[in-house]
Amino acid sequence: MGLSLRFGLHSRPVLVSNHDTFIDHVNKWNMNDWRKTLALVDLDNPEERVFRVTRQSKWDISCVQWNPHASHAHLFVTASNNKLDLFSWQESNTKPECSMKGHSRNISDLDWSSFDVNVIASCSTDNFTHLWDKVYILFLFTIIICTFFSAGASQVKWNKVTNNCFATAHDGDVRIWDPRKGNTSLVYIAAHLSKIHGLDWNPFNEYTFATSSQDGTVKFWDFTNPRHDKGMLNSGSPVWRARYTPFGHGLITVVVPQLRRGENSLYLWNNDSLQQPVHQFIGHSDVVLEFQWRKSREGKRDYQLVTWSKDQSMRIWKIDSQLQRLCGHDAIDSSENEMSAVDANDAIETEPKENMTDQSLNDRIMYSNKTDSLPQQQPMNLTQEFSLVNKNIPNVKIEEMAVQKRSCKATAVSGKNSVTLTVRFPTNYPNGTIPSFEITESTVNSTRHKKLQKVLVDTAQKFVKRNTNCLEPCLRQFSAAFDKMTLEEKKTPDSDIFPMLQASSKLLQSGLFSAYQDESIPFPRTCGAKFCPAGYLVCFGRSKEAKKGFGRSDVTPKTLSELAVYAPSIRVRSSQSASGFPVYSSKSPPTPNSEMVSVSMYYKYKDRRPRTKSRIKDDSDLKPKDPVKSSKIRTMTLAPVCIYEISSLLTINRLLGEEYRIDLDNIPRMCQHNMKAALAVGRKDLVQLWSLISQISNPNLMSNPSFDPGSPWALNPFGRQMLESLMQYYQQIYDVQSLAMICCVFWSKQGNVQPPVVKPSASKSSLVEGTPVNGNITFLPGSSSDSGWNLLSIQKVKRSNSWSDFSMDDYRFAEDGDPKEKAIKNEKQQHENDCRLLDPSHQAQYEQYLRTYANILYCWKLLTKSAEVLKHMSTPLESHRGIEFGVVCHNCGRNSRGARCDNENCLMLAFQCVICHTGVRGASNFCLLCGHGGHAEHMLEWFQLENKCPTGCGCFCLNGDP
Amino acid sequence: MVSVINSIDTSHEDMIHDAQLDYYGTKLATCSSDRLIKVFDVKGGQQTLIANLTGHEGPVWQVAWAHPMFGNIIASCGYDRKVIIWKETNGNWDKLYVYSNHDSSVNSVAFAPHELGLVLACGSSDGSISIIISTGDGSWDAKKINGAHSIGCNAVSWAPAVAPNALLDQSGKQQPVKKLVSGGCDNLVKIWREEDGQWVEDQKLEGHSDWVRDVAWAPSIGLPKSIIASCSQDCRVIIWSNDGTFNNWTSKVLHKFNDVVWHLSWSITGNILAVSGGDNKVSLWKENLEGQWVCISDVNKGQGQVTDGQSAISS
Numbered sequence A: 001m002g003l004s005l006r007f008g009l010h011s012r013p014v015l016v017s018n019h020d021t022f023i024d025h026v027n028k029w030n031m032n033d034w035r036k037t038l039a040l041v042d043l044d045n046p047e048e049r050v051f052r053v054t055r056q057s058k059w060d061i062s063c064v065q066w067n068p069h070a071s072h073a074h075l076f077v078t079a080s081n082n083k084l085d086l087f088s089w090q091e092s093n094t095k096p097e098c099s100m101k102g103h104s105r106n107i108s109d110l111d112w113s114s115f116d117v118n119v120i121a122s123c124s125t126d127n128f129t130h131l132w133d134k135v136y137i138l139f140l141f142t143i144i145i146c147t148f149f150s151a152g153a154s155q156v157k158w159n160k161v162t163n164n165c166f167a168t169a170h171d172g173d174v175r176i177w178d179p180r181k182g183n184t185s186l187v188y189i190a191a192h193l194s195k196i197h198g199l200d201w202n203p204f205n206e207y208t209f210a211t212s213s214q215d216g217t218v219k220f221w222d223f224t225n226p227r228h229d230k231g232m233l234n235s236g237s238p239v240w241r242a243r244y245t246p247f248g249h250g251l252i253t254v255v256v257p258q259l260r261r262g263e264n265s266l267y268l269w270n271n272d273s274l275q276q277p278v279h280q281f282i283g284h285s286d287v288v289l290e291f292q293w294r295k296s297r298e299g300k301r302d303y304q305l306v307t308w309s310k311d312q313s314m315r316i317w318k319i320d321s322q323l324q325r326l327c328g329h330d331a332i333d334s335s336e337n338e339m340s341a342v343d344a345n346d347a348i349e350t351e352p353k354e355n356m357t358d359q360s361l362n363d364r365i366m367y368s369n370k371t372d373s374l375p376q377q378q379p380m381n382l383t384q385e386f387s388l389v390n391k392n393i394p395n396v397k398i399e400e401m402a403v404q405k406r407s408c409k410a411t412a413v414s415g416k417n418s419v420t421l422t423v424r425f426p427t428n429y430p431n432g433t434i435p436s437f438e439i440t441e442s443t444v445n446s447t448r449h450k451k452l453q454k455v456l457v458d459t460a461q462k463f464v465k466r467n468t469n470c471l472e473p474c475l476r477q478f479s480a481a482f483d484k485m486t487l488e489e490k491k492t493p494d495s496d497i498f499p500m501l502q503a504s505s506k507l508l509q510s511g512l513f514s515a516y517q518d519e520s521i522p523f524p525r526t527c528g529a530k531f532c533p534a535g536y537l538v539c540f541g542r543s544k545e546a547k548k549g550f551g552r553s554d555v556t557p558k559t560l561s562e563l564a565v566y567a568p569s570i571r572v573r574s575s576q577s578a579s580g581f582p583v584y585s586s587k588s589p590p591t592p593n594s595e596m597v598s599v600s601m602y603y604k605y606k607d608r609r610p611r612t613k614s615r616i617k618d619d620s621d622l623k624p625k626d627p628v629k630s631s632k633i634r635t636m637t638l639a640p641v642c643i644y645e646i647s648s649l650l651t652i653n654r655l656l657g658e659e660y661r662i663d664l665d666n667i668p669r670m671c672q673h674n675m676k677a678a679l680a681v682g683r684k685d686l687v688q689l690w691s692l693i694s695q696i697s698n699p700n701l702m703s704n705p706s707f708d709p710g711s712p713w714a715l716n717p718f719g720r721q722m723l724e725s726l727m728q729y730y731q732q733i734y735d736v737q738s739l740a741m742i743c744c745v746f747w748s749k750q751g752n753v754q755p756p757v758v759k760p761s762a763s764k765s766s767l768v769e770g771t772p773v774n775g776n777i778t779f780l781p782g783s784s785s786d787s788g789w790n791l792l793s794i795q796k797v798k799r800s801n802s803w804s805d806f807s808m809d810d811y812r813f814a815e816d817g818d819p820k821e822k823a824i825k826n827e828k829q830q831h832e833n834d835c836r837l838l839d840p841s842h843q844a845q846y847e848q849y850l851r852t853y854a855n856i857l858y859c860w861k862l863l864t865k866s867a868e869v870l871k872h873m874s875t876p877l878e879s880h881r882g883i884e885f886g887v888v889c890h891n892c893g894r895n896s897r898g899a900r901c902d903n904e905n906c907l908m909l910a911f912q913c914v915i916c917h918t919g920v921r922g923a924s925n926f927c928l929l930c931g932h933g934g935h936a937e938h939m940l941e942w943f944q945l946e947n948k949c950p951t952g953c954g955c956f957c958l959n960g961d962p
Numbered sequence B: 001m002v003s004v005i006n007s008i009d010t011s012h013e014d015m016i017h018d019a020q021l022d023y024y025g026t027k028l029a030t031c032s033s034d035r036l037i038k039v040f041d042v043k044g045g046q047q048t049l050i051a052n053l054t055g056h057e058g059p060v061w062q063v064a065w066a067h068p069m070f071g072n073i074i075a076s077c078g079y080d081r082k083v084i085i086w087k088e089t090n091g092n093w094d095k096l097y098v099y100s101n102h103d104s105s106v107n108s109v110a111f112a113p114h115e116l117g118l119v120l121a122c123g124s125s126d127g128s129i130s131i132i133i134s135t136g137d138g139s140w141d142a143k144k145i146n147g148a149h150s151i152g153c154n155a156v157s158w159a160p161a162v163a164p165n166a167l168l169d170q171s172g173k174q175q176p177v178k179k180l181v182s183g184g185c186d187n188l189v190k191i192w193r194e195e196d197g198q199w200v201e202d203q204k205l206e207g208h209s210d211w212v213r214d215v216a217w218a219p220s221i222g223l224p225k226s227i228i229a230s231c232s233q234d235c236r237v238i239i240w241s242n243d244g245t246f247n248n249w250t251s252k253v254l255h256k257f258n259d260v261v262w263h264l265s266w267s268i269t270g271n272i273l274a275v276s277g278g279d280n281k282v283s284l285w286k287e288n289l290e291g292q293w294v295c296i297s298d299v300n301k302g303q304g305q306v307t308d309g310q311s312a313i314s315s
Helices: A005-009 A321-326 A336-348 A382-388 A446-464 A471-489 A499-510 A560-565 A568-574 A599-608 A611-615 A630-636 A654-659 A667-680 A684-696 A717-732 A736-746 A761-770 A791-814 A818-835 A840-859 A863-871 A936-945 B309-314
Strands: A022-027 A037-042 A050-054 A061-066 A075-080 A083-090 A093-101 A107-112 A119-124 A129-133 A155-158 A166-170 A173-177 A187-190 A196-201 A208-213 A217-222 A231-234 A239-244 A250-255 A266-270 A273-281 A288-295 A303-309 A313-319 A363-368 A396-402 A407-414 A417-424 A436-442 A528-532 A536-540 A641-645 A924-926 A933-935 B003-008 B016-021 B027-032 B036-041 B048-054 B060-065 B073-078 B083-089 B092-099 B106-111 B119-124 B129-134 B140-145 B153-158 B179-184 B188-195 B198-206 B212-217 B226-232 B236-242 B250-256 B261-266 B272-277 B282-287 B293-295
Touching: A061 A107, A075 A107, A083 A107, A107 A155, A119 A155, A155 A196, A166 A196, A173 A196, A217 A239, A231 A273, A239 A288, A250 A288, A266 A321, A273 A321, A396 A471, A407 A471, A417 A446, A417 A471, A436 A446, A446 A471, A528 B016, A528 B261, A528 B272, A536 B016, A641 B016, A641 B027, A654 A667, A667 A684, A667 A736, A684 A717, A684 A736, A717 A736, A736 A840, A840 A863, A924 A936, A933 A936, B027 B060, B027 B073, B036 B060, B036 B073, B048 B083, B048 B092, B060 B106, B073 B106, B073 B119, B083 B119, B083 B129, B092 B129, B092 B140, B119 B153, B119 B179, B129 B179, B140 B198, B179 B212, B179 B226, B188 B212, B188 B226, B226 B261, B226 B272, B236 B261, B236 B272, B250 B272, B250 B293
Parallel strands: A196 A239, B016 B060, B106 B153, B153 B212, B212 B261
Antiparallel strands: A022 A037, A037 A050, A061 A075, A075 A083, A083 A093, A107 A119, A119 A129, A155 A166, A166 A173, A173 A187, A196 A208, A208 A217, A208 A239, A217 A231, A239 A250, A250 A266, A266 A273, A288 A303, A303 A313, A313 A363, A396 A407, A407 A417, A417 A436, A528 A536, A536 A641, A641 B003, A924 A933, B016 B027, B027 B036, B036 B048, B060 B073, B073 B083, B083 B092, B106 B119, B119 B129, B129 B140, B153 B179, B179 B188, B188 B198, B212 B226, B226 B236, B236 B250, B261 B272, B272 B282, B282 B293
16 A cells, blocks of 8 residues: 555545445545545446546545435535535536635534535534535525534534434533524533544434544443443444444444554444444455445345445445344344345345355455556656655654755664664656665664665565655654664563554553553643652742633643644644544654644643634733744743742741750750740740650659559659640641650650550559569659759669569569469569550650651751651661671670670670770771771871781781781 | 742743752752753752753653662653653763653652662553662662553552551561552552562542542651542542551542642641642642641741640640
8 A cells, every 4th residue: 555654544535425326535645636536436336437526625635425315415515624615416527516614723524414405514623613504505604603612523413313403522522512502512421531533323313322432432322311321332442433333223333543453344233232242344454444334225125334444445345134133133024025035136246144254255345446546646756755755753854855866864863873874766766666775874783784774675665566655654664663673772671672562462451542642641730839858849830921722611631632732733734634633653652843742832822823713702811912932932931940948837847956955864954955946936835845844754753663652653644644645736737846856755765665465453453562662762743853863864773773673573483483473574564664654555656756757857957866866766777788897895705786785794885995995985996807996096196107006916907908 | 938939940941840859959850841851959049050851752741859868869751651760970960771661651750768769650641550679789670560540640659668557567677668559540549559579459549530630648757647639630639548457548628629630749747738730820738637628828927836735735
């Protein structure tokens, strides 16, 4: 097929009239008069009677339809770009009757009314749907309806059963109209999430219709109940058209032509069981672009399905009674005698009834353009070819096209690689001679060159054999092949090398088809606000001048594909396309040029809107009066990115973070300090909090580590209970700073806390009697708070005391047997937990407060503060991974990791300085060879003069070599 | 008082689709339809362009900063179906890794909490979500959730690494939570968790009547609840919350806006939500003490104040 991609993709050329025996299609692949010929085919004699009509227009015909009324069956209407042309067909000749101009953009669909001979409806991407009333055959046309939709209609279809009712499809929505009611639609149905490609009324019921959509489904609707569909058919691929069969309860579907996945069949479905298609029409070697029903002859029961495909063949399929029965059509009701006679006739025509696998036989007629019109197919000369090449090839830049030199230079880029190709055309090209391809500059090796050249030559030969021009297809193949090569190179883990090629089968299962287009890509965000952890909010957006596109309701579009309406270049493209959205090659990632799709087009469109339209919506005062140059608009649409300081909105405060002190050695002083800090930032509640903390943490209130006669202070209402209530409040206002500070003070990091053991209180009291009472600390409520006592050290001291106490107890109770011992241990645990001012069962939560607060401090770059807070966590954050030096304790000889010996009985500073013979607490240095070392400053001092180890072990520590 | 502290003219040639400050708020990354990512130094009110990152072949939809412990790293995604990870070394920004295993536009990219390592998730219009993991030795590993959202995935967001109500295990350490939330064209919000190295669907939240445009998992400060915000083409923002060990999410409509809502962001403490949408407006929302969400962006006064400590005691 010598069709270039550009024209081929968008053709929608077949239309069959039920009354007339002509099929009509646009013939535009021909070189001399592409887009200018209209061919009419006599369907009763398809091989012989083909009539061609030459038309003078640079535009493609997007739709064509015969008048459905027998009285006016000689009329047909075509739509090209924004114009409707009415023709009449008389004595093998077409006569243009008139043109109807009213749309401002290309017409996407048209439909003759099935009730009024004179009425045609047409819809366009300009958001209007016009009804044309043709009272006299010539010129009297009136616009009945100007509608102003959210999106241009892709389909307009008259009801087949009742007058004054038609439906339009806009993206995923359907509207039902009554022309008598003017500009408000009767019913609005949000039918699909994706674009609706086709709409068809039920021929037998005035309320029902079917919509076919990009989302791969066909839905059946009853517009009296617009909320729910009556049924849904899932075909697994985007459906281009779904049409009811004129018999029974059937439906025919075809997939969207742009997919080009090799699904060239039509499917017949029975509306009563939508799980599986009942029949498949196999035969076309390329996608089906259009199909229509036709009654084969008056009085016969058989129907014909006429299909027109991109393989440039038209096929007429006979739908016999067997097939009709599959759709629930009972053929028996018609006269039996007549039927048998007709069937006999058909049988003579060697028409197999059931054997659908035999494709060629099944076609009653296969009319192919290819053979028929060969004489006309003269190849273009080079000038023509160059001028018609679509330069918009992914990754390929055409640098030079010289007709005189008969050469063309193009560069393909993929990733880091690029290849420059020079094509030279011999004088007798393309008549049987292929051009020569030479790779002049490249970043890939010669084996790849050979591969690429082979691709080019193969492609060229294929085309030249048919005397067609080959430059554009060659370049496309070249780009694809090159892309594939480089893709293989940068293969990513677990990736398919070429996902798009293998995707079709995979995608079929998962139902993700729309990936090929922009239909499913959300409309880009053009404004937003994001928080930064450090207390900023960054906002970006459009400037005030950038208004949203005109003609929209208040809601911004959903998908990127909707931009197509606004892009000027797309407008031109869609004049060739029925659907009006850009189609990118699925073989390589799309690379939209700046002139193709840009979000700003949506926001700028208003400004370049033609004046004539402003009457529709009087908002002309909103737009800038002066025409501004495009680049200026571009910058105008952007507002500067603003960074806001929002820390005042938060309950945490950076100043407090800086000021707060954690000093558990002197809690009253710490509280005093923090109180001042809180006062300075105006947080009175925190001033109060700190004074409360100071009171609660009074060391005199600390309970005895061994069992007290009374309940510990923590269990007092002003102890844990009050703290919990305080914390609850700070939780509610998300003040993690205060929460973390409370945890720092009251959640000492004394090892892991076992979950509290619940014990009946009776056993506790009985045990208390038997334990020795440690009475050396008395409860002194009135003692001064600034006595300088160290809460932590007290606890520690007590802990070790109690340990020794307890070991004695252990001995004492050892004879009494294990259970009691355990009970006492539990009891002790319980008591310890009770002594804590924070409920140990919420440990994880406290840790999380600390962690979060430390993170926030880190964000504020208060690294020391952050580390201080982390020190109060009882669970280590993350075990250190890497090399760590252990120290052998000089005292007890055990391995130790910290500065202090791990051995509980030793607890000396493990590392002794070899110079001053005291333990090292801070910075230390030691030799990796002999292991001697000590205080960093002592070592520095020593080695400024010496190079041997100070111990006299003979090691040359500074050399580093043993 | 909310005040503008910096206003940067990015000089992008087309619409800006995302702007993101780094962890410390000192660097700003913006991305645009002009295929560029720009990095600015905004420390102390300055606005110096540090780098122009070129490499995307189409509009760039989103950028994300990694945690600073991994260095200065940006991930970006765009219409060209690529995810690019950029790294700064000695002031030069270079591509660290290009992931091109999506079949359609990649709409969202998000780095995982740093506890999980250098990991990022991205959602694409081909319906899948990829989780890209740095193995640490310079190579990258990827896992893909195919068919996460039919028609397309529009947004991903990670759960905080620490579970709000996680109990400590025997060693006293918590396993970091590996969960993420995504929103897509099937009008659903889905929660995913990793189980034995595989990503499985954990929850499916139904509530929106049109495409979900953004999801945001609120940071946790340690409260025993999880909160997710989602926004949609249906102009609504829904707050999903879960307050226990059960996978029982309750939904609450924050507000129905007049236009599409396409962006959400939580403050660091997880109590303020920034909402932005097609009307070019940003509003800030905060939950008050009664649990109602109120818009606070109109009020600029007294936001730093909270009621005094007395009410805390009485409450």
